[in-house]
Amino acid sequence: MTLEELGWSPFFAEHFKSHRDKGLVPGRVLLAHKSELQVFSEKGNFTAKIAGKIRYNAESNSNLPVTGDWVALRLLPDGSALIEALLPRKITVSRLTTGFRKKLVGQNEVQVLGANIDVIFIVTGLDRDYNLRRLERYLTLVYNSGASPVIILNKKDLCDDYExxxxxxxxxxxxxxxHAITARGDDDLQELLPYFKKGHTVSLLGSSGVGKSTIINKLLGFERQKTNPISEAVNKGQHTTSNRELIFMPEGGIIVDNPGMREIDLLADDEDVAGAFQDIDDLAQHCRFNDCRHDSEPGCAVKQAVDNGELDAERLRNFKKMQQNNGRDNRRSGAFRAEEQEKWYRKARR
Ligand SMILES: Nc1nc2c(ncn2[C@@H]2O[C@H](COP(=O)(O)OP(=O)(O)OP(=O)(O)O)[C@@H](O)[C@H]2O)c(=O)[nH]1
Ligand SMILES: [Mg+2]
Ligand SMILES: [Zn+2]
Known part of the structure; x- marks a missing residue:
């Protein structure tokens, strides 16, 4: 497999330069367990351990390599490898566990759900799973990551009014x-094939039982992933899929299956929405006009921050997309934010 087929790009090449001089080779993490990782490189597939200094210097778990990450490998004489550096992520799909969520689940970190993902399929079932508000929360998560969202409505066969x-x-x-599809059927999956370009990584997110693994099996043409009727998995309080792994499509393209997300995981994102663009909200305080849309208004502090490199243009684009998406201009006030947080907090404790 070539680096390009694995998703290598000039961005990573630039960050790898200093490591190449030290005799390291680039690799992409296929699968990450606590102590051992599977890493693919041009020189083959390696079982790798993380160098002690990476663990020591990591400020939190989010600084440790996860599935999809690019790393710098030292190949060892015994045929294994040592991960000596984690390359910067081009895209991070993550969830902040702060504030109310921290209180709820006792975590205090950024949890990385995906690294270097190009496209995210947000998978929803057209059966009982369908919920517009939840879909909005998934969209927010994806917009914040910088990956491109695609919405997949699965189980069309169980819905009369999917149009x-x-x-x-x-x-x-x-x-x-x-895309409205039936993963159990035979024809609908064709329309998803164009998303699988050489070196592109597509990740599937959605609640447990919506059919993520079924879709992957159908795309691959064989039962690569375990699937289960919803009732079985949910009654056991488990997800059928339990880890994230890069899967290579025969025609090129890489796909990542995910464990189903829990309601409470998304809850966090609603809270994050409230504070997700705090930096832009703060800058906007200094715009000349109160109702500035940060397009071409004179005296726009947000635009100015983009011009002088203080604010990422991509981030502003996502902010606008999200506002457009949710029509949530009014959500910017602190009072609204507090109200929202309170509401979700109450909901979660019921
Ligand atoms: N009727 C119908 N059932 C489907 C369809 N796609 C998947 N299923 C069924 O839904 C159930 C759950 O599918 P999975 O693929 O295991 O769901 P998942 O999203 O991977 O679930 P987790 O791994 O727990 O996150 C299985 O019994 C599938 O056969 C569909 O298009 N129509
Ligand atoms: Mg699954
Ligand atoms: Zn402005």
């Missing part, structure tokens, strides 16, 4: 592709 639902979704997810 209406598509219209409903298109009105909140402006410009986001929406």
């Amino acid at each position: 209406e639902k598509i219209l409903e979704i298109e009105s909140i997810a402006i410009g986001v592709p929406v």
Whole structure:
């Protein structure tokens, strides 16, 4: 497998320069367990350990390599490898566990759900799983990551009015592709193939039982992933899929299956939405006009921050997308934020 097929790009090449001089080789993490990782490189597949200094210097778990990360490998004489550096992530799909969520689940960290993902399929079931508000929360998570969202409505066979639902979704997810499919059927998966370009990584997110693994099996043409009727998995309080792993598509392209996300995981994102763009909210205080849209208004502090490199243009783009998406201009006030947090907090404790 070539580096390009693994998803290598000039961004990583630039950050790898200093490591190459030290005799290290680039590799991409296929699968990460606590102590051992599977890493793919041009020189083959290696079982790798993380160098002690990486663990020592990591400020939190989010600084340790996860599936999808690019790393610098020292190849050892016994055929294994040592991960000596983690390359910067081009895209991080993550969830902040702060504030109320921290109180709820006792965590205090950024949890990385995906690294260097190009496209995220947000998978929803057209059966009982369907929930527009939840879909909005998934969209927020994806917009914050910088990956491109695609909405997959699965189990079309169990829904009579899926066309209406598509219209409903298109009105909140402006410009986001929406596909209604039946993963159990044979023909619908064709329309997803164009997302699998050479070296591109597609990750599937969604609640447990919506059919993420079924979709992957169908795309691959064999039962690579375990699948289960929803009732079985949910009654046991488990997800059928338990880890994240890079899977290579025969025609090129890389796919990542994920364990189903829990309601409480998304809850955090609602809270994050409230504070997700705090930096932009702060800058906006200094715009000349109170209702500045940060487009071409004179005296716009946000635009100015982009011009002088203080604020990432991509981030501003995502901020606008999200506002457009949710029509949530009014959500910027602190009072609204506090109210929202309170609401979700109460909900979670019921
Ligand atoms: N009727 C119907 N059932 C489907 C469809 N796609 C998947 N299923 C069923 O839904 C159940 C759950 O599918 P999985 O693929 O295991 O779901 P998952 O999203 O991977 O779940 P986790 O791994 O727990 O996150 C299985 O019994 C599938 O056969 C579909 O298009 N129609
Ligand atoms: Mg699964
Ligand atoms: Zn402005």
